[in-house]
Amino acid sequence: MVDRAPVLVIEGVVKEYGDVARTRALNGVDLVVGPGELTALIGPSGSGKSTLLNIIGLLDRPTSGRVVLGGKDTTDLDERELTTMRAHVLGFIFQFHNLLSAFTALENVMLPAWGDRGAPTREMRAAAEDILHAVGLADRMHYRVTNLSGGQQQRVAIARALVHRPALVLADEPTGNPDTASSDEVFALMRKFNRELGTTVLVVTHDSRIADGCDRVVELVDGRVRSDHAR
Amino acid sequence: MLAQQIDKTLGSQPHITLRVPREEPRPLVASASTTAIAHSMQESPQRLRSIDQWPRVIAAAERMEGVTAASPSITGAGFAVRADAKSPIVVHGLEPERFLRIIDIRRHLIAGHFELEAGDVVIGFKLAKDLGVGVGDKLRVESSEGGDDLVTVRGIFSLGNEGVDATWLLTSLRHAQALYALPGGVTTIELKVADVFAAERIARDVAGTTGLRADSWMTVNADLLAGLSAQSSSKGLIQFFVVVAAALGIASVLIVSVVQKSREIGILRAVGTPSRRILLVFLIQGGVLGLAGSAVGSGLGAVFAKLFENLVRDPSGVPRFPVQLGLPLFGFSVALATGVGLVSAVIPARRASRLDPATAIRNG
Numbered sequence: 001m002v003d004r005a006p007v008l009v010i011e012g013v014v015k016e017y018g019d020v021a022r023t024r025a026l027n028g029v030d031l032v033v034g035p036g037e038l039t040a041l042i043g044p045s046g047s048g049k050s051t052l053l054n055i056i057g058l059l060d061r062p063t064s065g066r067v068v069l070g071g072k073d074t075t076d077l078d079e080r081e082l083t084t085m086r087a088h089v090l091g092f093i094f095q096f097h098n099l100l101s102a103f104t105a106l107e108n109v110m111l112p113a114w115g116d117r118g119a120p121t122r123e124m125r126a127a128a129e130d131i132l133h134a135v136g137l138a139d140r141m142h143y144r145v146t147n148l149s150g151g152q153q154q155r156v157a158i159a160r161a162l163v164h165r166p167a168l169v170l171a172d173e174p175t176g177n178p179d180t181a182s183s184d185e186v187f188a189l190m191r192k193f194n195r196e197l198g199t200t201v202l203v204v205t206h207d208s209r210i211a212d213g214c215d216r217v218v219e220l221v222d223g224r225v226r227s228d229h230a231r
Numbered sequence: 232m233l234a235q236q237i238d239k240t241l242g243s244q245p246h247i248t249l250r251v252p253r254e255e256p257r258p259l260v261a262s263a264s265t266t267a268i269a270h271s272m273q274e275s276p277q278r279l280r281s282i283d284q285w286p287r288v289i290a291a292a293e294r295m296e297g298v299t300a301a302s303p304s305i306t307g308a309g310f311a312v313r314a315d316a317k318s319p320i321v322v323h324g325l326e327p328e329r330f331l332r333i334i335d336i337r338r339h340l341i342a343g344h345f346e347l348e349a350g351d352v353v354i355g356f357k358l359a360k361d362l363g364v365g366v367g368d369k370l371r372v373e374s375s376e377g378g379d380d381l382v383t384v385r386g387i388f389s390l391g392n393e394g395v396d397a398t399w400l401l402t403s404l405r406h407a408q409a410l411y412a413l414p415g416g417v418t419t420i421e422l423k424v425a426d427v428f429a430a431e432r433i434a435r436d437v438a439g440t441t442g443l444r445a446d447s448w449m450t451v452n453a454d455l456l457a458g459l460s461a462q463s464s465s466k467g468l469i470q471f472f473v474v475v476a477a478a479l480g481i482a483s484v485l486i487v488s489v490v491q492k493s494r495e496i497g498i499l500r501a502v503g504t505p506s507r508r509i510l511l512v513f514l515i516q517g518g519v520l521g522l523a524g525s526a527v528g529s530g531l532g533a534v535f536a537k538l539f540e541n542l543v544r545d546p547s548g549v550p551r552f553p554v555q556l557g558l559p560l561f562g563f564s565v566a567l568a569t570g571v572g573l574v575s576a577v578i579p580a581r582r583a584s585r586l587d588p589a590t591a592i593r594n595g
């Protein structure tokens with residue numbers, strides 16, 4: 001690890017919803033994530049985990065506070081610049097609804113570069129094929145994603161989140177479905193890419209076995225960081 | 232439709248008809264040409280009168296701006312008799328070469344030829360039917376001036392105008408001059424103009440310079456014109472609402488599609504697709520809908536229009552509603568529909584491009 005500069009710095013992030021009856025989903029969160037860290041974000045339902053992840057992922061803006069990604073302060077960026085950062089710096093794995101059902105596995109993996117540049121290039125295609133090999137879907141690349149199992153679909157989602165080698169991968173309960181075998185598989189893959197490529201990962205989870213497998217566990221309660229332990 | 236109706240109307244009549252003015256009692260002192268008035272006062276009102284120095288009138292008319300042809304003729308009333316059938320007719324004595332430049336009767340022949348040698352006539356198909364004559368048959372013509380003659384039918388036409396097809400009998404100018412006792416005379420001069428809608432203005436000019444009475448097709452057909460303009464304005468209104476309905480249809484299809492695809496749009500936005508690209512996708516979809524819809528619609532429309540044209544015919548077999556379909560019409564329709572599709576897509580496309588990705592993914 002040559003570069004030890006933090007991938008993510010958030011300072012005093014507050015998020016309020018509603019104009020009249022205001023609810024505070026986040027109540028002043030500070031967090032620094034270093035490169036190569038595999039961090040679990042845990043906490044009871046409604047504690048603000050998804051809200052925090054959306055703000056870090058530049059899908060939502062904090063009411064106050066700063067988000068610095070890869071050394072770049074995102075506070076004053078406009079919608080276009082945020083979109084470009086999402087395409088280049090971040091990778092997303094959502095709980096559900098990750099893929100476009102009308103397309104093949106390969107096309108779904110090519111989406112970030114496609115959306116960013118408008119037309120697929122040969123390099124984009126080669127990178128997408130490589131990462132699909134790495135997640136074990138070499139023989140399923142040209143299947144429409146609706147013809148894949150739930151576990152295979154989540155692997156396509158992981159491949160899409162990693163294909164452009166983002167500085168930070170954000171995963172919101174990626175193993176949240178009740179199928180434990182495939183949930184172990186998904187986590188094993190994230191762990192593998194974290195070790196082999198040094199990918200920085202922030203994963204929201206309910207599953208204590210997954211949290212136990214991470215380098216660090218941050219616990220959120222009522223919109224605040226209650227505890228922060230390295231393992 | 233308007234243009235076709237006018238074409239059809241003008242197919243059987245000249246744009247402008249020149250005649251000797253109607254006789255009106257006039258104080259002799261007010262007139263510059265005392266002799267002409269004195270001459271006319273002596274004639275009976277029914278009596279056909281020749282246009283004074285008509286070759287010079289024709290030469291003058293042909294020199295006028297916008298006039299493309301002039302044809303001298305004798306037009307008079309009479310009867311056609313065959314065995315025990317007798318029909319009232321309108322006799323047209325004319326010079327074939329000049330007349331053809333006003334009304335191309337050859338295009339409307341349904342039997343025989345347009346030949347007007349001595350003793351030859353060409354008649355309307357309805358008249359031929361009423362008299363029971365065909366090409367080569369003989370009939371007797373009686374003029375309102377007492378002249379009569381035996382003639383041979385050489386051709387039968389259908390101009391698509393019931394009155395014309397039931398009464399017209401075309402013969403040579405020389406023959407008509409003999410029938411109406413007007414040697415060397417001409418009762419009407421018929422004109423054709425380049426711009427049919429300028430006919431009324433040109434008619435007034437001609438009347439002013441020649442002192443003749445000049446009737447344009449526009450005054451003769453004032454009722455038709457009023458009807459046509461009412462028809463075309465109601466047609467415009469209908470077209471407007473068809474376009475509005477199509478635009479609303481495309482817009483609502485796209486709104487539904489935006490709602491159905493909001494999850495997909497959210498995913499695309501989340502992984503870095505710029506909102507302008509989402510906007511473009513839906514605009515293109517609107518344009519493609521308009522393009523495809525109008526291509527299919529034009530095809531079906533053409534089939535039905537031709538079907539209708541072939542089904543609704545005059546007794547003579549001529550289509551009553553001739554339909555003209557050209558590439559420019561299709562091109563215009565497709566371009567208009569594609570434009571309407573694009574415009575209709577603006578609101579749905581903006582909605583799609585402004586969709587909040589976080590909400591779309593959360594609510595799926």
Ligand SMILES: Nc1ncnc2c1ncn2[C@@H]1O[C@H](COP(=O)(O)OP(=O)(O)O)[C@@H](O)[C@H]1O
Pocket residue numbers: 017018023024025043044045046047048049050051052
């Ligand atoms: N879009 C929203 N509008 C209003 N309130 C919201 C919205 N999103 C989340 N909240 C509220 O913020 C709090 C935190 O929600 P969330 O971040 O989804 O929690 P978690 O992911 O930890 O279950 C909850 O009380 C939730 O009701």
Ligand SMILES: [Mg+2]
Pocket residue numbers: 049050051
């Ligand atoms: Mg959540």
